[in-house]
Structure formats: C-alpha cells, structure tokens
Amino acid sequence: MRVAVAGGGAVGLVAAGDLADRGVDVTLYERDELGSGATGRAAGICYDAFAGKLDAAVADRALARYREWGLLEPCPYVWAARERGDETAIRGQVEEMRAHGRAVERISPAELGDRYPTLRTEGIEAAGIATAAGVLDPDAVVTRLVERARARGVTVEMTAPVSLAEPTTVETSSGKRDFDAVVAAAGPATKPLVADAGVSLALKAYRTQALVTDPFEGALPSFYDATAEFYWRPHGDALLVGGGAHAADPADWDAEADPAFVESILEDVRAATTLDPTADRAWAGLCTATPDRDPLVGRVADGLWVATGWQGHGLMRAPAMGEFVAERVCGTSPRIDAALSDRFDPTRFDGDEQFDPLGDPTADW
Ligand SMILES: Cc1cc2nc3c(=O)[nH]c(=O)nc-3n(C[C@H](O)[C@H](O)[C@H](O)COP(=O)(O)OP(=O)(O)OC[C@H]3O[C@@H](n4cnc5c(N)ncnc54)[C@H](O)[C@@H]3O)c2cc1C
Known part of the structure; x- marks a missing residue:
C-alpha cells in the first residue's frame, strides 16, 4: 500500500x-x-484532565507514548475558576475524571497557596490538579x-x-x-x-497568542485560569503564557503577537501571581475548530x-x-x-x- x-x-x-x-x-x-x-x-502543555471517557482514553494513550519516547517532562496541571458556583462544576469534573482512572484531585485554594507561594489564590473559588500531566518542547x-x-x-x-x-x-x-x-x-x-x-x-481557524517571560524565581505548575481564559506553563526558568484567541482568516493572519495582547496578558499574570514579569518574546499561531x-x-x-x-x-x-x-x-x-x-x-x-x-x-x- x-x-x-x-x-x-x-x-x-x-x-x-x-x-x-x-x-x-x-x-x-x-x-x-x-x-x-x-x-x-x-505552548506544549500536555494533560489527561478530561471528564469524558473517550477523551480520557485518548489522553492516556498520548501521554503513554510521549513518555515512552522520552518527550514528556512531568509538570502538574492546575485549572482554577473564580466564579461562585464553579466549585460544583469542578467537583463534578474531578469525579468523572477519577472514574476514568485519571490522577486528578480537587485542591483547595489554601493548599494551592501552600504548595505554590508564587501563586495568588485570593478569588479562586475552586481548582483541580492533574498530577500525571507534563510539558513538551x-x-x-x-x-x-x-x-x-x-x-x-x-x-x-x-x-x-x-x-x-x-x-x-x-x-x-x-x-x-x-x-x-x-x-x-x-x-x-x-x-x-x-x-x-x-x-x-466543517473546519474554521482561530488565532491564538503566546509569550515567554524573562526568568523568575519561584515554582509554579502549569495553570489554566478558566475565568480569565489564559494559561501558563513553566518554561525553563521563565513562564510561557498564552491566550488572546480570536477568529481568524487562515489566508490572512499575523504571526507576530499583538502589543495589546502582550500588555494585557502580563497584567493577568501580575494579578494571578506575585511576579512582575516582562516579555522576552511573543508570537501567534493558528488553531483549528469544528x-x-x-x-x-x-x-x-x-x-x-x-x-x-x-x-x-x-x-x-x-x-x-x-x-x-x-x-x-x-x-x-x-x-x-x-x-x-x-x-x-x-x-x-x-x-x-x-x-x-x-x-x-x-x-x-
Ligand atoms: C500559541 C499556541 C499554543 C498552543 N498550545 C498548545 C498546547 O499547549 N497543547 C496542545 O496540545 N496544543 C496546543 N496548541 C495547538 C497545537 O499546536 C495544534 O493543535 C497541533 O500542533 C496541530 O498539529 P497538526 O499536525 O494537526 O497541524 P500543524 O502543526 O499546523 O501542521 C500542519 C502542517 O501542514 C503543512 N501544510 C499546509 N498545507 C499544506 C499543503 N498543501 N501541502 C503540504 N503541507 C501543507 C503546514 O505547513 C504545517 O506544517 C497550540 C497552538 C498555538 C498556536
């Protein structure tokens, strides 16, 4: 063939x-x-925190292969929400993920703060942590x-x-x-x-953006703020931060990040951590949607x-x-x-x- x-x-x-x-x-x-x-x-974030049975099975296979190929660097993935009522949603997700054999648990804002002092936990209503997650280069x-x-x-x-x-x-x-x-x-x-x-x-494209900060002191997990809709992952001794997604024409898009994205996402990181980061480099890319x-x-x-x-x-x-x-x-x-x-x-x-x-x-x- x-x-x-x-x-x-x-x-x-x-x-x-x-x-x-x-x-x-x-x-x-x-x-x-x-x-x-x-x-x-x-960005290279890689996790198995999926509540659906088939999604969890896909993630399990993918993580196993990345591990086998020596490409997955272990790094916990935390997702957090800041709105009232989110606790029930996160509790439900964690229960479903665990029912599909995923190594995830709920984590209280206080415990999150103890584990990661660089993270500001005021305002976090609920969070989950996936401990089998990792990052890819x-x-x-x-x-x-x-x-x-x-x-x-x-x-x-x-x-x-x-x-x-x-x-x-x-x-x-x-x-x-x-x-x-x-x-x-x-x-x-x-x-x-x-x-x-x-x-x-039935396929469309959207443009999403990311940046790498200057180096910082302290330890952070990979993190998704479900309320503010942005994420980061540790990247060497810096952070890789992403978000700023919007619909785009795949035939006409800008591969450079928007200055307004850089400014606002750094502000999001300042609000969510004790850091005062600056951007080392930033870029954009296209994702596909159905x-x-x-x-x-x-x-x-x-x-x-x-x-x-x-x-x-x-x-x-x-x-x-x-x-x-x-x-x-x-x-x-x-x-x-x-x-x-x-x-x-x-x-x-x-x-x-x-x-x-x-x-x-x-x-x-
Ligand atoms: C900023 C950003 C952050 C992201 N972060 C994550 C993340 O943390 N975790 C995650 O899982 N995913 C992430 N993604 C999404 C992820 O990058 C994509 O889902 C994934 O890389 C898609 O892989 P692919 O092989 O399908 O497509 P692509 O990597 O886009 O590969 C398609 C290839 O096809 C080539 N091509 C196009 N037309 C033709 C043609 N006519 N003939 C021959 N070749 C052609 C292109 O040049 C391209 O190399 C992120 C994406 C962006 C932009």
Missing part, C-alpha cells in the same frame, strides 16, 4: 511513522519546514518524530506543497503521483486541500482521509490521533476504542455549517 501524508506537523509525523510501522510505503509532504505550522508554535517533539518516521522508511519531502488532482492523486511542482490513500493533516489548510477533491469540511469542538478524523472520500480540528489540543493528542488515523487507513480496529470512529467521523457535518470557532471555551475545562 502506498500512502501520501500531507502536513509535517505532529499529527502528520506520527501518522506517517505509524503507517510505515504497519508495512505501508509512506511519503510525507510538508509545504514549508517540518513543524512550521501550529506544532512549532504550541515542540522542537524536540518534531525532531524525535521525524527521526522515528525516517527510521521506519518514510520519505520526507520538505518545501513541497501539495494539491489534490483526484482524492488519491497528489500534485506537486514535480508532477502528479497516484497513491492508494492520502491523509490530509495540514492544519487549517486541510479545508482548501480536500476542497480540491470536492469535499467540504462546530462541536471534536476533531475531524476519518475518511471523507474513497482513499482520502483527514485528521484536523483539534480545538487547541492537537499537540497533546497527536501520538494517539496519528496512530488512530494510521489504524483506520490500514483497516485495523482502533486500539483505543472503536467508538472514536463515529464520534470523530468528519462526515457528521455537511461542511457548510456556520459556527463560532471559539464557541464556549469553558466547555473544555
């Missing part, structure tokens, strides 16, 4: 390696440099995944943008080539790519498969989702749960749905 993978981000690279593991002859095409899409711009992830794919015989073509002449005919500047199957894992560009083959995907916030992973036409729509959680899920798409293409049953095939089926939408790519962000925490 000969398969083309379009897109050299984390998902395409895992899928390529896993297809080759199953005896497939794989060519991976990347438009620019490997990891130059969202993967190389990600996106560059190290790309390097390791490329090595892994090449070691399995994957041919990697860089600066090779593809279009589809037919669902399984790939066109590059060197001409057309037929494959038995094509996997489109091209981030937001997956939509125009499969549109060439007459497929309409109407129900679940990804689009599966077959959209004979021989044509897609893997996208991660709603900001694609790096942490790549080892599980790349494997899942490889299993589907090869016709083997999914290792995680057969129910994923229906839930993530990209054809569950018509493709012309109107929706807000950011929806209700609190739906995820």
Whole structure:
C-alpha cells in the first residue's frame, strides 16, 4: 500500500511513522519546514484532565507514548475558576475524571497557596490538579518524530506543497503521483486541500497568542485560569503564557503577537501571581475548530482521509490521533476504542455549517 501524508506537523509525523510501522510505503509532504505550522508554535502543555471517557482514553494513550519516547517532562496541571458556583462544576469534573482512572484531585485554594507561594489564590473559588500531566518542547517533539518516521522508511519531502488532482492523486511542482490513500493533516489548510477533491469540511481557524517571560524565581505548575481564559506553563526558568484567541482568516493572519495582547496578558499574570514579569518574546499561531469542538478524523472520500480540528489540543493528542488515523487507513480496529470512529467521523457535518470557532471555551475545562 502506498500512502501520501500531507502536513509535517505532529499529527502528520506520527501518522506517517505509524503507517510505515504497519508495512505501508509512506511519503510525507510538508509545504514549508517540518513543524512550521501550529506544532512549532504550541505552548506544549500536555494533560489527561478530561471528564469524558473517550477523551480520557485518548489522553492516556498520548501521554503513554510521549513518555515512552522520552518527550514528556512531568509538570502538574492546575485549572482554577473564580466564579461562585464553579466549585460544583469542578467537583463534578474531578469525579468523572477519577472514574476514568485519571490522577486528578480537587485542591483547595489554601493548599494551592501552600504548595505554590508564587501563586495568588485570593478569588479562586475552586481548582483541580492533574498530577500525571507534563510539558513538551515542540522542537524536540518534531525532531524525535521525524527521526522515528525516517527510521521506519518514510520519505520526507520538505518545501513541497501539495494539491489534490483526484482524492488519491497528489500534485506537486514535480508532477502528479497516484497513491492508494492520502491523509490530509495540514492544519487549517486541510479545508482548501480536500476542497480540491470536492469535499467540504466543517473546519474554521482561530488565532491564538503566546509569550515567554524573562526568568523568575519561584515554582509554579502549569495553570489554566478558566475565568480569565489564559494559561501558563513553566518554561525553563521563565513562564510561557498564552491566550488572546480570536477568529481568524487562515489566508490572512499575523504571526507576530499583538502589543495589546502582550500588555494585557502580563497584567493577568501580575494579578494571578506575585511576579512582575516582562516579555522576552511573543508570537501567534493558528488553531483549528469544528462546530462541536471534536476533531475531524476519518475518511471523507474513497482513499482520502483527514485528521484536523483539534480545538487547541492537537499537540497533546497527536501520538494517539496519528496512530488512530494510521489504524483506520490500514483497516485495523482502533486500539483505543472503536467508538472514536463515529464520534470523530468528519462526515457528521455537511461542511457548510456556520459556527463560532471559539464557541464556549469553558466547555473544555
Ligand atoms: C500559541 C499556541 C499554543 C498552543 N498550545 C498548545 C498546547 O499547549 N497543547 C496542545 O496540545 N496544543 C496546543 N496548541 C495547538 C497545537 O499546536 C495544534 O493543535 C497541533 O500542533 C496541530 O498539529 P497538526 O499536525 O494537526 O497541524 P500543524 O502543526 O499546523 O501542521 C500542519 C502542517 O501542514 C503543512 N501544510 C499546509 N498545507 C499544506 C499543503 N498543501 N501541502 C503540504 N503541507 C501543507 C503546514 O505547513 C504545517 O506544517 C497550540 C497552538 C498555538 C498556536
């Protein structure tokens, strides 16, 4: 079997390696440099704090593989809310996560403050902590995944943008080539790519931003403030802080962070910690969104498969989702749960749905 993978981000690279593991002859095409899409711009937070059974199973598999590949640096993940009534929501989530075997617990604001004196806990109504979480270095992830794919015989073509002449005919500047199957894992560009083959995907893009601070003294966990909608993770002796998401046109967006974002997110960090940080560097990237916030992973036409729509959680899920798409293409049953095939089926939408790519962000925490 000969398969083309379009897109050299984390998902395409895992899928390529896993297809080759199953005896497939794989060519991976990347438009620019490997990891130059969202993967190389990600914050690298990685956790299994999901209340849904299938989401928890996906996260469990992804974390296990990142650990096996030596890429996951342990770091607890705390999510906290500041509004009255949030306590019940967080208690419910933690109970469900624990029922699915996740190492999570509720943590009182007082205990949080004792454990992390740098964190200001006034105003926090409720919090949860996931102790099996960690952080990833996106560059190290790309390097390791490329090595892994090449070691399995994957041919990697860089600066090779593809279009589809037919669902399984790939066109590059060197001409057309037929494959038995094509996997489109091209981030937001997956939509125009499969549109060439007459497929309409319910996929939108949003732009999100991040910065790294100057070094600071003290210890902090990875942290998501569900009320103010921003997050950070320890990054060496500095913090990587992210937020500032808004709908964007994938054909016309700015890869530099907005000065207003930098100013306001540093203010958020000052309010939430005892720190007075400044920004060392800042950037923006594009994430993909779907109407129900679940990804689009599966077959959209004979021989044509897609893997996208991660709603900001694609790096942490790549080892599980790349494997899942490889299993589907090869016709083997999914290792995680057969129910994923229906839930993530990209054809569950018509493709012309109107929706807000950011929806209700609190739906995820
Ligand atoms: C600021 C920021 C912070 C984030 N933080 C996190 C985080 O902490 N944890 C987390 O899990 N996720 C995070 N994400 C989301 C995560 O980065 C993405 O979900 C994930 O990287 C998606 O991987 P991918 O392989 O699907 O897509 P991408 O990494 O976007 O890869 C797609 C690739 O396809 C290539 N391509 C496009 N068109 C073509 C074509 N026609 N032919 C060939 N190649 C093509 C692109 O150049 C690109 O390299 C963050 C994203 C951003 C922007």
